[in-house]
Amino acid sequence: MTEPTAVTSPGVVPPAAGESANSTSQSGFRAMWEVWTNRVFTMREDRFFLFLAVLIGILSGLAVVCFRIAIEWTQIELLGSSLSPTFPRVVLAPTLAGIAVALLVIYAFPRARGSGVNQTKSAVYVSNGYIPFNTVVGKFITCALAIGSGQSLGPEDPSLQMGAGIASLIGRRLRLSQEKVRLIAPVGAAAGLAAAFNAPISAVLFVLEEVIGTWSAGVLGAIVLAAISSVVTMRAFLGPESMFRVPPFRVAKPADLLAYVALGIVGGLASLVFLKWLAYARPRMQSLPRWTQRFQPAAAGLLIGIIGIRLPQVMGAGYPIIDQAMHGQFTWKLLLVLAALKILATGISFLSGTPGGMFAPSLFIGAMLGGAVGAIEQHFFPALPGTVGTFALVGMGTFFAGFLRVPITSVFMVIEVSGNYTAILPVMISSLIAYGISRSYVKVPLFDLLARQDGLVLPSVEEQREQMILTVEDAMRLDAALVLDRADTVVDAIKKLEGKEGLLTFLRVRPGEWNFIERSELQRLAADTSRSHTVEETNSKGPLPFVFRDMSLEEALHWAGDWPALPVLSRADLSKLEGVVTLDDILKAFRKVPVR
């Protein structure tokens, strides 16, 4: 592996000898600055990248703090400070704000449309990490206005995009290499999401699962660092409290976990309904005449306002309502109604093209469904451990896993947003069930589906996960080789090869050093009957690169073209041949695997 090249700065001139001795305070500062910049810019590129990750984390954290405050203030100004806004406000605020949002999106910030996750992903894969700063500003203003006015959307996905936009700007301004600019956007995305959720682990996992799509060690450190620094920044201004407060509980018996199986099934089915509806309605909404786009957010706002007259709980991100549900403040009937109406309201908001995220609404829906299932189960089985709040908490993760198809993120998210580790087993069970149900009936995950509807083919993590990784074992042949040692005679070797046409001949020189002997070469020496020849005297080809049976076939492919065959050796004993693999064998194995 080559040592990464140092980043050198063309602008830095080392101070001349003796210059500092008679310097003024200004030149002293200049000298300090130059020494510092010299240190920073002569860092190895990977260390400089980590330094930038911290910087991006802090900036993203600050942006998210301002964003959350902007949403709250907008809400207070437009809807009032009560959880139940008065009649004229509840309808007028989302409608009028909808018109403003539509005009801003159409005329000023066209890239601010959508949730922000796919836009970030497409920036990574399509535009080499380029996210115009205008998008960050647009996302901030339009989302604050939309969510603050009561549109049923959340602030997390926009925060993710804002973080990515800030990172992209810094990367471009610092003229990082194209690869680094492409990688720096997810770093910012993790920072933005972590600050919005107050959940660094979930943010890191989500970005790895959904935005980058691989567990790239090269960028993992930077992502973790950015997420941590953004959360620390956010907590410095908004406090360290976790989002929800649920009393700890204990699962006494394994049978108690069955209660969460039912929740998994309900969550999976509900996520299916939501996914199917979005998949069906979005292309139809997009096919409406272009002029209608100016009114779609307003129409969505009006519909949500009408729902809000009776049930204002469905408006906005809904975190206070989730908290109430977790404290058993609603009957199971009301919880079911709220879940259904939130699906409707979120669908309307999202389909209208109003900028805003899907995370908070999906948590809301999950919490309501979980609470309802918990209340019903506890009605029939009063001895069940946990409260309605516990079920609401688990329900959040369940619906999140089914709807967004990020099961690992959902498990950690539940722990982080509640600070409650006791829910981990129930969440794992119900999330996996919901995820399984969702995957069985909707083949493409939500964000991939949306991207495809927009004409983008972005890499799908789920599909990558499903890809079969072929190993040498899948291609190697077991009894296709004859192993000869140096002292073996050619005549004996010829005898062993008689009648075995396909057998390949290997010479074991020493452990880990193997050569290949052509059959014709053996025959050539055998023809010389003047004396007995050993196989060592043959013109064998080698030393051959060897492989192990668990190595990926792609790795074997690197060498297979240059040699007639590769020995497959035992990891425990390099003098032991376990099989043999040729280029043909590898290609045959690849052909057997069904193509996506």
Add this chain to the structure above:
Amino acid sequence: MSSPANTIVGGKKSPRIYSREAVLLGCMLLLVLFVLFTAAVSRMYHKTIHVLADNWFDQGEASFRAGDVKSALTDYRNAMVYSPGNAKFQFHLAQALAAAGRGDEGRSYLLNLLSESPGSGEVNLALARIAAHKVLTADALRYYHGAIYGEWDSDPIAMRWQVRRELAEYLLDHGLQQQAVPEIIALADSTPANDPEQLRVVGNLLLKAKLWTRALDVFRTLLSANAGDEDALLGAATSAFNLGRYSAALDYFDKLPETDRNSPGVAGMYKTTQQINEMNPFLPDLSREAKARKAATALSVATSRLQQCATQARQSLTATPSQTQLQKAFAGSKELAADGRWQNIAKHPDTVDEVMGHAFEMENASAASCGEPEGADRALWLLGRSRGAAAQ
């Protein structure tokens, strides 16, 4: 450091290109400015939401005090939107929920608070009240004890006393006498002798728990401070009566105003006490003749009750040999009959005990066969029991 430059490419102005140092310096400056800006904004924001939270909370308090629990709930919830982790808001919301008969909903907030501060006396008490309301005795006991041994912000001794009193009352109201006794004793031990109000409460709880001796002590303490304390007189009279100290009981009853003596719960007890004292030949300072008359009357009353009871129980008192308790008691009285006249007893004053012993035996036998007696028989029966208890 390189200076910024504008370059013209193909007639189009390209973006300015700055050196990395300049960009980094710009980022640092931006970071500092952004931090200052965010600090200012968040300060304003926190101020605004604190004001909003406090306003909603105050409204909630006002509504709650006015008895409008529904409005109070809405106001407390609004307050919690702006300060979701505020323990005070959660506690008041929980209390309002409990007051609205939605204890289960309030319980969730309280459990939350308890997980954050398990030693909170207030939270434990609120949870105990919810559990007590639902008659979940195990939970109620746990939380009441949590409150008794928990932390209190102000006047912890008084709060702990109040909580223990509440627990004792809960246990007595639900017939859990055995569990109530240690709580009441602990309450009595922790009650200062100079607090008549608390002593009165403890005395009444001791009466309810039938801890007569301790109750009498408490009421005596009260009477030593205020001899005319009617509650204390009544408590002392009741305790003395139940302890079989009928002379003392009569003294306390006699000191009560007549209206109190004739009140429904007291009149019967007073009358019985009077009868006991009238029939009691063991009172000090009685003449030989008076003792003999009382003993003879007692024997006659008891014999009469025995005969009535035998008739009621369809038993022949003359059957030999005596088998039942009634028959045995009657046989004993017959042996005395010749000497049962007051003149004979007066001649032999040492027979008073024997005569009264037979009288008590007959009353006990009658009570066992025919139920607790009334009137003079009851007085005699109670006297016998108190003598028996004293002898033991």
